[in-house]
Amino acid sequence: MTTLTDVTESATSKGEQTRELILSTALRLFREQGYGKTTMRAIATEAGVSVGNAYYYYSSKDHLMQAYYDHLQDQHRDAVESILAAETSFVPRLTGVLRTWLEVAAPYHEFAGTFFKTAADPKSPLSPFSDQSRPAREASVEIFRRVVDGSDLKLPAELKAELPELLWLMQMGIVLFWVHDDTEDLHRTKALIDRSVPLVDRLLRLTRIPGVRGVVNDLVGLIRSIKP
Amino acid sequence: MTTLTDVTESATSKGEQTRELILSTALRLFREQGYGKTTMRAIATEAGVSVGNAYYYYSSKDHLMQAYYDHLQDQHRDAVESILAAETSFVPRLTGVLRTWLEVAAPYHEFAGTFFKTAADPKSPLSPFSDQSRPAREASVEIFRRVVDGSDLKLPAELKAELPELLWLMQMGIVLFWVHDDTEDLHRTKALIDRSVPLVDRLLRLTRIPGVRGVVNDLVGLIRSIKP
């Protein structure tokens, strides 16, 4: 299991070291006092650099969040590996991947609200639909593609091709639920995952019924038509 | 069809007049130059009051958006009346209600991005899931309840009871799509509405198939369990 300070591990050149120092300081402060209460001045002071220097490496406070998000993605990708290697049935694969996200993101739960606030702005590079977050998005969809491909699911090809993106969308929904979930130990979000995944599984198996098939095809067609 | 300046119609006391003046000035500037570029100072100057005075009536810039949102809701509720009165089949009823939203909100399309940015913050009173926006949300769900109840849809009772909230959620999704839609004349969002509504209709009719019925019941159960 990786930790936060890992971000400094791969530091090499002088400039890179400063960059990583600023990032890890920022993330620590975000975690300790929340995003809103953490000022750029505080980040700079704690990191032992000037305000302007922080802006030299991160052109805005939001970009520090972007960096955090990328870091989170990496952690999730790594943490999910063992599940994808060991498990072959669809339900535990998907459940595992989604619950792993919760674990990885847990330390930042409170701060995540502000993150998604920024991400909701279509003009922000942090928007999950923006061009700039395409790499992160595709990396995330890739995880779900592996969930599907490595499982015992039998599905019509067109649906199987779209499914990873749909699961990614499902995760977006769960994340939205998560940021609003202030129950102890996040048990409502966990319950949502544990109950919705089997439901998805049953829904997918329903596509064998002829009457359902036509609707699903239209649905896939609709999704294709609105995607780009 | 009501217009923006209507907000001043019901003005009575001195204070109320100033309040409405500030709001209409703010909305005009938001529309003309976007939310970000409109400063509180500009609003105050244009309205002929001091900055502090604007804060006396609206405790933050976000609250001016909240007020805008309420205004939008009212307009939508009124504009939808004729459709609900004239039409009895489900598809045109729902399509009409959704497209009417587009028309009412159109002048604020660009500014809406910023609106949903704020609304995405779980701690913001503008969040569609917050306590403070409960009245607006319930009013909106009420519209969809009328869409369902006044239509020729035949559905199992449990599903019919949950459907209005599901349609409200669908509208949230469409709005999310809308804020990202920068095509000419919003034709992608319109296409989404025109194609997804018949699909929803067909999906709902599928619930008559016994195999589907069980899954739908579980789905309704899941939704109920996570609602409060």
Place this chain on the structure above:
DNA sequence: CCGACGACTTGAACATGTTCAAAAACCAGT
């Protein structure tokens, strides 16, 4: 008319994200 009380209004002051011109540090190439 007086005074007092609340509603309203003001603008300067504050906090914080961001910019930028200048200084410092660093790094060849000679």
Place this chain on the structure above:
DNA sequence: ACTGGTTTTTGAACATGTTCAAGTCGTCGG
């Protein structure tokens, strides 16, 4: 070691949302 250029660093200045102590106005009981 010197010089020219590039990278990095600095901190003061700026823009803008927000607060607040003080002022003004309107009204109502006496």
